[in-house]
Every structure is written in structure tokens, then in C-alpha cells.
Amino acid sequence: MFAASRVFGAAQRRAFSASARDLSKVTVLGAAGGIGQPLSLLLKLNPRVTDLALYDIRGGPGVAADISHINTASKVTGYEPTPSGLDAALKGAEIVLIPAGVPRKPGMTRDDLFNTNASIVRDLAKAAAKSAPDANILVISNPVNSTVPIVAEIFKAAGVYNPKRLFGVTTLDVVRASRFVSEIKKTDPADENIVVVGGHSGVTIVPLFSQSSHPDLVGNANLLKRVQFGGDEVVQAKDGAGSATLSMAMAGARFAESLLKAKTQSGVIEPTFVDSPLYKDQGIDFFASKVELGPNGVEKIMDVGKITSEEQTLLDACLADLKKASCSEDSLPEHAH
Numbered sequence: 519m520f521a522a523s524r525v526f527g528a529a530q531r532r533a534f535s536a537s538a539r540d541l542s543k544v545t546v547l548g549a550a551g552g553i554g555q556p557l558s559l560l561l562k563l564n565p566r567v568t569d570l571a572l573y574d575i576r577g578g579p580g581v582a583a584d585i586s587h588i589n590t591a592s593k594v595t596g597y598e599p600t601p602s603g604l605d606a607a608l609k610g611a612e613i614v615l616i617p618a619g620v621p622r623k624p625g626m627t628r629d630d631l632f633n634t635n636a637s638i639v640r641d642l643a644k645a646a647a648k649s650a651p652d653a654n655i656l657v658i659s660n661p662v663n664s665t666v667p668i669v670a671e672i673f674k675a676a677g678v679y680n681p682k683r684l685f686g687v688t689t690l691d692v693v694r695a696s697r698f699v700s701e702i703k704k705t706d707p708a709d710e711n712i713v714v715v716g717g718h719s720g721v722t723i724v725p726l727f728s729q730s731s732h733p734d735l736v737g738n739a740n741l742l743k744r745v746q747f748g749g750d751e752v753v754q755a756k757d758g759a760g761s762a763t764l765s766m767a768m769a770g771a772r773f774a775e776s777l778l779k780a781k782t783q784s785g786v787i788e789p790t791f792v793d794s795p796l797y798k799d800q801g802i803d804f805f806a807s808k809v810e811l812g813p814n815g816v817e818k819i820m821d822v823g824k825i826t827s828e829e830q831t832l833l834d835a836c837l838a839d840l841k842k843a844s845c846s847e848d849s850l851p852e853h854a855h
């Protein structure tokens with residue numbers, strides 16, 4: 519049986535039990551999907567979440583009814599796409615996670631999802647800009663390299679854009695890299711925390727093994743391929759039934775937990791795809807690097823730091839690809855600019 523005590527310690531639960539100051543509403547848009555359901559489950563097990571709002575174009579109330587029977591304190595509500603459903607799900611949210619959209623099938627790249635997912639994310643962002651303009655928006659829907667800039671444009675158009683509160687969730691790349699390294703080095707994956715910078719697709723995913731305790735892994739082509747194309751392993755294994763859902767749910771829940779923790783703790787750092795000053799001079803507005811989180815969202819964006827010449831080559835390829843992605847912003851769906 520799942521029990522919050524297995525996931526979160528007693529001290530942590532006590533620390534986050536009562537005070538109104540700690541009330542945290544988290545909304546999931548796309549909550550009935552392959553990612554949405556296990557993500558919602560993990561959020562229900564997080565004692566820092568006091569109010570969980572689950573919205574989907576179909577199945578939100580069903581998932582909410584099911585999850586609401588879990589014996590943790592948070593309130594769970596489900597919403598349908600009625601005229602007021604989406605707005606009610608968003609009102610008062612501190613964190614909005616967006617895993618709504620279609621996943622890949624074998625042979626597809628994340629960019630192949632653009633046409634469908636860009637308009638889904640655009641419409642959800644419009645609703646969020648209206649009903650939860652101050653929330654932290656965590657974009658999971660692919661292609662993240664493009665969906666995050668879309669959300670930014672929608673929030674700008676609505677006059678409520680706060681770059682400190684918009685995040686592309688790249689945590690799964692970090693989770694995968696850490697796991698794959700631990701398999702090679704026979705270490706505990708919980709002790710590995712591989713920094714991954716760039717973006718969230720193929721060559722834009724750049725792991726920096728030189729900054730880990732295993733610098734000898736720089737140049738390990740097989741490992742690099744697994745980190746950059748690990749998503750493909752899952753897409754192929756699922757054989758048409760979708761992409762990573764369970765590991766992504768864990769990664770999304772971890773990122774949400776980090777944001778909630780950072781309200782009261784300093785030094786919480788996660789790599790994430792944000793509006794970043796690092797490569798603006800090269801025409802790249804969004805970039806994933808280590809970000810210190812805080813009560814206002816982004817507290818500090820760190821640069822990539824010292825890397826090897828091999829890693830620099832990977833970074834150059836990443837930047838070229840991200841630059842192409844930002845140049846094609848003209849292809850954003852109608853009204854997304």
C-alpha cells in the first residue's frame with residue numbers, strides 16, 4: 519500500500535501540517551493522461567500539497583474521485599471542460615503542471631508533436647494567464663523547447679509574464695542520466711546528481727559528466743546516446759502506446775516538491791529550462807541550466823561552469839539546435855506570439 523510516511527518523513531509531515539501560510543494548491547492540466555494520473559498520485563502523497571486540482575478534457579473527475587480516497591490530508595477536486603471548469607481548477611493555484619497533449623509514437627521526434635501540442639498548451643496558457651497569473655507554470659508537454667516559449671508569449675500578451683515563474687521540466691533527463699551512470703559505476707543512483715543542460719530533445723540534451731564524480735564518463739558514446747535518446751527506448755518498448763509516463767510522473771513530482779521546498783529552504787537547485795540570460799546574445803532566449811529555486815520561483819540562474827572541450831562540442835551542437843528552434847517562432851500557432 520502507498521503511504522505518505524514511506525515517501526516523506528514524519529518530521530517533514532509535521533513541519534507542513536497546519537499553518538495557513540503553508541497552504542499550497544497544485545493544479546494538473548491533463549490529469550487523466552499517462553503522465554497526469556501517476557503525477558497526481560505522487561502529488562497526493564506529498565504533504566506539502568494541501569489542495570490538488572485535477573483537470574482534463576476527459577476523465578478529470580474520475581481520477582480525482584479515485585485519488586481522493588487516499589488517506590492523506592490534501593483536498594482533491596476534479597474538473598471538466600465546462601465553461602468554468604478550467605478557471606476553477608486554476609484559481610488560487612501556486613503551481614500549475616501541464617502534461618496535456620499527445621505523446622510520441624515510434625519513429626516520431628518531439629518536434630513532430632508541435633502542431634497538436636502547441637495549440638493545446640497555448641489554450642491552457644491563456645486560461646492560466648487569466649485565472650492563475652502568479653502561479654509557477656511547469657510545462658511538461660512536448661516539444662518543451664517550443665512549448666515553454668509559447669507560454670511566455672501568451673503571458674506577455676496578457677501583460678502578466680514573470681520569467682521567474684515559468685519552467686520547462688527537464689528533470690527526467692537528470693533522473694535518467696543519474697540512473698544510467700549508477701548502472702555503469704555500480705553506485706546508488708540516489709547519490710548521483712548529474713547536471714544536464716541545454717534543452718529537452720535529442721542533441722539539445724547535454725549531460726556534464728565532467729562535473730560529476732565520474733569525469734571519466736565524458737566521451738562514453740553509448741551513455742551519451744542513452745541520455746539524449748533515452749525517451750526513444752521507452753517509446754519503442756511501448757510500441758505505439760505512448761512515451762515515458764511513470765518515470766516522467768516521478769520527475770514532475772520531484773520538481774514540484776523542489777519548488778514547494780524552496781519556499782522555506784535555501785540551496786534547492788534543479789536544472790530546468792527557463793528564460794535565461796546565458797545565451798541571449800546568440801539569439802537563444804530559453805536554456806536549461808542549474809537554477810536555484812526560491813519563494814519567488816527562479817532565485818538564481820547558474821552558468822554551465824567549467825566543461826571539457828568534448829562537452830563544449832556537444833554544447834555548440836545544442837546551441838545551434840536551440841537557435842533554430844527560436845528562429846522558427848514565426849511558426850507558432852495563431853495568437854501565440
Ligand code: NAI
Pocket residue numbers: 547548549550551552553554573574575576617618619620621622631635638641642657658659660661662687688689690691718760761762763766
Ligand atoms: P496522454 O495522451 O496519455 O495524456 C495526455 C492527456 O492530456 C490526456 O488525458 C488528454 O485527454 C489530455 N488533454 C489533451 N488536450 C487537453 C486539453 N486541451 N486540456 C486538458 N487536457 C488535455 O499523454 P502522456 O503520455 O501523458 O504525455 C503528455 C505529454 O507529455 C506529451 O506531450 C509528451 O510528449 C510529454 N512528455 C514530456 C516529457 C518531459 O520530459 N518533459 C517526458 C514524457 C512525455
